[in-house]
Amino acid sequence: MLIRSKGRLTENDVTPESIYRDRRRFMQLALAGTAMAATPLSQAKPGFVTDSSAAQGPRWLEEGIAGAQAYGQEVKDKLTPYKHVTSYNNFYEFGYDKADPAEHAHTLKPHPWQVEVSGHAEKTGTFNLEDILAKVDLVERVYRLRCVEAWSMVIPWVGFELGQLLKQFAPTSRAKYVAFETLHAPDQMRAQDSVFSSIEWPYVEGLRMDEAMHPLTLLAVGLYGKPVPNQNGAPLRLVVPWKYGFKSIKSIVKISFTEQEPPTSWNISAPREYGFYANVNPSVSHPRWSQATERRLPSGLFSPNIIDTQMFNGYQEEVADLYKGMDLTKYY
Numbered sequence: 088m089l090i091r092s093k094g095r096l097t098e099n100d101v102t103p104e105s106i107y108r109d110r111r112r113f114m115q116l117a118l119a120g121t122a123m124a125a126t127p128l129s130q131a132k133p134g135f136v137t138d139s140s141a142a143q144g145p146r147w148l149e150e151g152i153a154g155a156q157a158y159g160q161e162v163k164d165k166l167t168p169y170k171h172v173t174s175y176n177n178f179y180e181f182g183y184d185k186a187d188p189a190e191h192a193h194t195l196k197p198h199p200w201q202v203e204v205s206g207h208a209e210k211t212g213t214f215n216l217e218d219i220l221a222k223v224d225l226v227e228r229v230y231r232l233r234c235v236e237a238w239s240m241v242i243p244w245v246g247f248e249l250g251q252l253l254k255q256f257a258p259t260s261r262a263k264y265v266a267f268e269t270l271h272a273p274d275q276m277r278a279q280d281s282v283f284s285s286i287e288w289p290y291v292e293g294l295r296m297d298e299a300m301h302p303l304t305l306l307a308v309g310l311y312g313k314p315v316p317n318q319n320g321a322p323l324r325l326v327v328p329w330k331y332g333f334k335s336i337k338s339i340v341k342i343s344f345t346e347q348e349p350p351t352s353w354n355i356s357a358p359r360e361y362g363f364y365a366n367v368n369p370s371v372s373h374p375r376w377s378q379a380t381e382r383r384l385p386s387g388l389f390s391p392n393i394i395d396t397q398m399f400n401g402y403q404e405e406v407a408d409l410y411k412g413m414d415l416t417k418y419y
């Protein structure tokens with residue numbers, strides 16, 4: 088399904104439906120197991136590369152991204168232009184306004200970068216991002232990003248499957264969740280000093296273990312074929328495409344395997360409005376607005392581009408099984 092060689096055909100085009108489904112299940116099982124069964128099918132470059140020179144990174148990162156396996160599926164949604172992806176942001180560490188991150192995030196220093204791994208796993212420690220990237224397969228993935236505020240984008244990420252990294256630490260049977268933490272450095276993130284903040288710093292997020300291990304869940308280091316710009320969460324950010332955007336925590340410095348459901352920033356701030364699961368769901372309204380539709384960016388005042396929101400943001404086939412038997416109005 089997701090691992091494909093270069094080209095714009097979908098597997099539906101070349102394979103009968105039933106075989107396609109079975110194969111996809113097999114791929115998911117292979118990816119969920121301990122052995123990485125899927126080897127890269129091509130060394131093609133990412134297919135969607137910005138010509139902007141704005142986002143730069145160290146050589147090892149730029150070369151890694153440039154060698155990422157190209158996205159192999161047909162893209163049905165129009166991509167959101169680079170300019171919009173990198174200038175309309177939520178990154179409260181730099182301010183509340185959508186323009187604040189692009190204006191102020193230049194103070195963030197994404198290199199060198201280390202990630203501390205702790206909790207219920209056989210291997211823990213602090214790792215350089217460069218060493219982490221040496222042990223994973225970089226891939227290009229085009230995903231919809233649906234913010235809980237009812238706007239959305241379509242973004243070509245470059246990253247690796249979170250599960251591929253997590254397996255390397257050999258989580259124990261007590262590891263039921265994975266917790267994430269953003270950098271806390273008021274000298275680099277100006278709004279972390281603000282007394283008016285509705286968020287307690289550092290920003291924290293979490294996933295259930297099966298969500299973290301799901302092949303759609305990505306740790307991104309690039310977008311549009313270049314390093315992730317600071318305002319989008321450089322140098323390492325989570326992308327969970329079937330969940331509201333606030334789950335996709337930026338500029339990650341800590342990953343921890345926990346037994347209990349970890350606290351999450353927006354849930355701490357407004358528990359009735361933002362849950363732990365935060366699955367995109369058009370039939371469960373936010374207490375203050377409907378989630379049935381969304382404004383797909385770019386969207387103008389006179390052409391708002393309103394579209395229907397899809398269950399699990401359109402990834403229902405891939406992820407619905409994770410929530411079988413759960414009351415999604417209760418576990419919102």
Ligand SMILES: Nc1nc2c(c(=O)[nH]1)N[C@H]1C(S)=C(S)[C@@H](COP(=O)(O)O)O[C@H]1N2
Nearest residue numbers: 176177178179234269290319332333335337
């Ligand atoms: N550390 C941190 N991560 C964060 C946020 C934030 O304020 N701080 N905002 C979240 C929200 S609400 C959204 S919609 C996405 C936006 O990602 P983008 O700016 O790359 O589109 O980042 C998420 N990750």
Ligand SMILES: [Mo]
Nearest residue numbers: 234235332333
């Ligand atoms: Mo969001």
